[in-house]
Amino acid sequence: DTEVTQTPKHLVMGMTNKKSLKCEQHMGHRAMYWYKQKAKKPPELMFVYSYEKLSINESVPSRFSPECPNSSLLNLHLHALQPEDSALYLCASSQVSGTPLAGYTFGSGTRLTVV
Amino acid sequence: GEDVEQSLFLSVREGDSSVINCTYTDSSSTYLYWYKQEPGAGLQLLTYIFSNMDMKQDQRLTVLLNKKDKHLSLRIADTQTGDSAIYFCAELRIDGRDDKIIFGKGTRLHILP
Numbered sequence: 001d002t003e004v005t006q007t008p009k010h011l012v013m014g015m016t017n018k019k020s021l022k023c024e025q026h027m028g029h030r031a032m033y034w035y036k037q038k039a040k041k042p043p044e045l046m047f048v049y050s051y052e053k054l055s056i057n058e059s060v061p062s063r064f065s066p067e068c069p070n071s072s073l074l075n076l077h078l079h080a081l082q083p084e085d086s087a088l089y090l091c092a093s094s095q096v097s098g099t100p101l102a103g104y105t106f107g108s109g110t111r112l113t114v115v
Numbered sequence: 116g117e118d119v120e121q122s123l124f125l126s127v128r129e130g131d132s133s134v135i136n137c138t139y140t141d142s143s144s145t146y147l148y149w150y151k152q153e154p155g156a157g158l159q160l161l162t163y164i165f166s167n168m169d170m171k172q173d174q175r176l177t178v179l180l181n182k183k184d185k186h187l188s189l190r191i192a193d194t195q196t197g198d199s200a201i202y203f204c205a206e207l208r209i210d211g212r213d214d215k216i217i218f219g220k221g222t223r224l225h226i227l228p
Binding site: 048 | 215
């Protein structure tokens with residue numbers, strides 16, 4: 001299995017809702033990442049997990065809460081989002097944090113719309 | 116941090132070569148990448164180059180690296196309609212014991228018939 005799987009593919013949520021994005025990989029990668037990509041913009045790093053521990057938080061608002069329950073799973077919990085948070089949320093993984101010889105493997109993303 | 120710079124748009128005739136240019140920021144970057152993103156899709160790693168290399172060729176793709184000028188280019192030979200996508204240049208930045216890949220703004224490649 002050489003894929004990063006993200007669910008759901010599409011999500012529409014209200015500003016008072018709580019939802020979660022899920023990401024899964026079975027490549028034995030020990031570093032996992034969340035990126036946010038607004039329309040016509042490059043992906044922007046949000047969080048880095050290394051060996052299931054949060055190692056980088058790029059000053060992301062607390063309404064985004066990441067969780068890494070085990071080495072294969074990465075979640076992003078969403079609460080009280082704003083319409084400007086609407087974007088494509090991309091998950092990625094790599095072999096070992098600090099030496100990503102072949103770059104990150106990205107999932108297809110979850111397209112989130114906040115109404 | 117500083118931006119990774121790319122031209123935003125490139126239009127090429129089918130069968131010609133496409134050359135996408137990028138200027139990166141961190142002279143200590145060890146790895147540089149080219150990613151492809153088709154509409155509505157995630158990011159696909161096309162190729163990468165290590166900083167001690169000047170050139171890397173992989174089938175139709177040629178990557179050139181000028182480390183002195185911090186300039187990276189991607190050449191796609193015999194451009195096909197399936198090459199129509201956004202191409203992101205990216206650099207690896209080390210943050211303590213961790214790493215992060217930082218992307219340029221992306222170049223939209225449009226193929227003319």
